[in-house]
Amino acid sequence: MKIKVLLVDDHAIVIEGLKAVLDGHEEIDICGEANNGEEALSILQGRNDINVVVLDINMPVMDGLTCAKRIKTSYPEIKIIILTMYAQKSFIEEMLKIGIDGSLLKSNTGKELKEAILRVSSGKSYYDLIQTFNENKNQITQYKLGDREIEVIKLLAEGLTSQQIAEKLFISENTVKTHRKNILRKTELHNTSQLVQFALNNALI
CATH class of the missing domain: 1.10.10.10 (Winged helix-like DNA-binding domain superfamily/Winged helix DNA-binding domain)
Structure with missing residues (x-):
């Protein structure tokens, strides 16, 4: 069974880039796209097959961390991966409090994103790059x-x-x-x- 993934980012070019990265991976199925946290929550309300949500951290209307909190409250079984440009440990600390399953820098969303999705889907976390984050x-x-x-x-x-x-x-x-x-x-x-x-x-x- 394929891993159903929802992509959430307010920039269409980023969404297209993520799709290109994940396209063709036999274990991953991109089943939806949203431009902000509110759209993501609306999509989740109408479906019960999404396994992983890949969220940008900074978006208009509703940011990634706020959206992640609501997803974890309403859909605790859904895994969340946050994408961020901010290379710092304080974000990781906040994500761990929320219960977010993984995080990647936007500059590392090639092979690493596939690995992150596979890992969080198996019940593990993906914070391997934390040691590279700046203060x-x-x-x-x-x-x-x-x-x-x-x-x-x-x-x-x-x-x-x-x-x-x-x-x-x-x-x-x-x-x-x-x-x-x-x-x-x-x-x-x-x-x-x-x-x-x-x-x-x-x-x-």
């Missing part, structure tokens, strides 16, 4: 975030508005909005809630 400081450096941008992330994570941040830092509100725009571009995140998760995962708050 938080290196991760922040990777995004080339300036000190002021990091300061803005921290304040956003505390729930402050752009106007409140401007007053606190003695800068204009437009400057804060420019910082927010640049931060989202550099981190490839979509909204403030994802920035909060980013701050948590990077020990900024």
Whole structure:
């Protein structure tokens, strides 16, 4: 019996890349695609044959970790593999708390993804690359975030508005909005809630 896999990523080109990686593998059947966590949960509600969900960690509408929590609550038998660009141990710690079965860096989704799917389907975990993950400081450096941008992330994570941040830092509100725009571009995140998760995962708050 083939392993039924649901692919979840907000970028069509990534979905196509994952399909190309898994195409032709006799033990794996890609049985669905979703663009975000909400779509994934909707698909799962209408089916009972999906064995593995491969989730991007950063997506609009509903991110991968939130989706994973809901899947594990409602469908504990389904195995979850998270794909992430973030090479850091704090993500692994959060994933283990949720009960996620495996994780791969997006740069390692060739042969490793097939191996990960086969392994989690057999009841084992796939975190073999954890030893290659960088610590938080290196991760922040990777995004080339300036000190002021990091300061803005921290304040956003505390729930402050752009106007409140401007007053606190003695800068204009437009400057804060420019910082927010640049931060989202550099981190490839979509909204403030994802920035909060980013701050948590990077020990900024």
